[in-house]
Amino acid sequence: MQDNYQREINYLRISVIDRCNLRCVYCMPPEGVKFVDHKEILRFEEIEIVVRAAASIGVKKVRLTGGEPLVRKGLENLIRRISNIPGIDDIALTTNGLLLPPHVQVLQDAGLKRVNISFDTLDSERYRELTRFGELSGAWEGIVAALDAGFHPVKLNTVVIRGFNDDEVVDIARLTLKKPLHIRFIEFMPIGSSNAWATGRFVPAEEIMSLIKNKLGPLIPAKIPAGSGPAKYYRLKGAQGTVGFITSMSEHFCSSCNRLRLTSTGSLRPCLYDSCEVDLKAPLRNGAGIKEIAALIKKAVSLKADQHHMLDGWQDNRVMSQIGG
Ligand SMILES: Nc1nc2c(ncn2[C@@H]2O[C@H](COP(=O)(O)OP(=O)(O)OP(=O)(O)O)[C@@H](O)[C@H]2O)c(=O)[nH]1
Ligand SMILES: C[S@@+](CC[C@H](N)C(=O)[O-])C[C@H]1O[C@@H](n2cnc3c(N)ncnc32)[C@H](O)[C@@H]1O
Ligand code: SF4
Ligand code: SF4
Numbered sequence: 001m002q003d004n005y006q007r008e009i010n011y012l013r014i015s016v017i018d019r020c021n022l023r024c025v026y027c028m029p030p031e032g033v034k035f036v037d038h039k040e041i042l043r044f045e046e047i048e049i050v051v052r053a054a055a056s057i058g059v060k061k062v063r064l065t066g067g068e069p070l071v072r073k074g075l076e077n078l079i080r081r082i083s084n085i086p087g088i089d090d091i092a093l094t095t096n097g098l099l100l101p102p103h104v105q106v107l108q109d110a111g112l113k114r115v116n117i118s119f120d121t122l123d124s125e126r127y128r129e130l131t132r133f134g135e136l137s138g139a140w141e142g143i144v145a146a147l148d149a150g151f152h153p154v155k156l157n158t159v160v161i162r163g164f165n166d167d168e169v170v171d172i173a174r175l176t177l178k179k180p181l182h183i184r185f186i187e188f189m190p191i192g193s194s195n196a197w198a199t200g201r202f203v204p205a206e207e208i209m210s211l212i213k214n215k216l217g218p219l220i221p222a223k224i225p226a227g228s229g230p231a232k233y234y235r236l237k238g239a240q241g242t243v244g245f246i247t248s249m250s251e252h253f254c255s256s257c258n259r260l261r262l263t264s265t266g267s268l269r270p271c272l273y274d275s276c277e278v279d280l281k282a283p284l285r286n287g288a289g290i291k292e293i294a295a296l297i298k299k300a301v302s303l304k305a306d307q308h309h310m311l312d313g314w315q316d317n318r319v320m321s322q323i324g325g
Pocket of ligand 4: 252253254257258259270271272273305306307308
């Protein structure tokens, strides 16, 4: 399906829960956030109707995110439901990885195709500081579990933060030499980050690329390892994996935006950075079927902004984990 700017919209990001087992400083304020009541969160059968409706009008890729999607009990049941929907050819998960080891097999058996794992530092003290209490070894075990299960590609998301982990980008990129890992360095976005912590922390991708090239040699443009996201990929000479960059700030990719978001409370959000939303929960709970929901999805697509206006500041009182990252 096309939006008003001739962009093909075929990717639905679904936030399955607003809760999380971490409290990353760039994602949640220090005081934490108030979680919504369970009954406000869409049930699996409701999400299934939304995906069936989306598939009927051209959505092909689904990504489950959150909050932390693995905190949602029985996630494999949702994956199984989605993998049975004709037209959906990719089901992926974005996770902090901590809960992956015990669930990886059941998720894969249910139809999960790919995982992207947040991994911002190689230093356990820093990891604890960034996540406010997480254990780095747990995230690494999640990555190993994903590789051992045979997921391909396994992508890592590294948000680069000045004065925090910008001195680690070379060591993190080096991981791709020996392991089939696809690291994406992400520009820090000013999302819900009115706190002082965020100020002056942005590092442009070009600077990250220079740091890597100076130490590890040329970055050779590489084929996109499966996916629907906006990263641009490169390979270090002889590397098994790739190094990618997500340049939301320095060179936004809105003109090729292909996505819609479904919040955990059942609103469709046409653009990450625009507070406009279309409610699906009330219609679903009033008995709307696939046709009615498909019409509402089309309405949301027609409301998609041409591009984000991040420099104007965050216009929402919620943060990334509440909207769905
Ligand atoms: N500007 C912008 N950035 C986004 C959007 N969605 C995700 N991101 C950023 O991209 C990062 C990576 O997102 P992932 O959840 O791993 O998904 P992806 O890159 O679309 O996934 P692939 O299909 O594997 O390419 C996130 O951590 C965000 O920082 C979006 O809609 N707009
Ligand atoms: C909100 S999290 C949800 C999924 C899961 N809990 C995780 O951490 O992967 C999704 C992604 O958003 C990214 N993210 C959160 N806040 C961000 C910000 N201010 N700028 C850029 N990326 C951000 C995280 O690094 C993570 O890769
Ligand atoms: S980035 Fe992911 S793991 Fe960290 S607080 Fe946000 S939702 Fe949780
Ligand atoms: S900021 Fe909005 S328009 Fe730009 S890529 Fe993200 S969702 Fe699409």
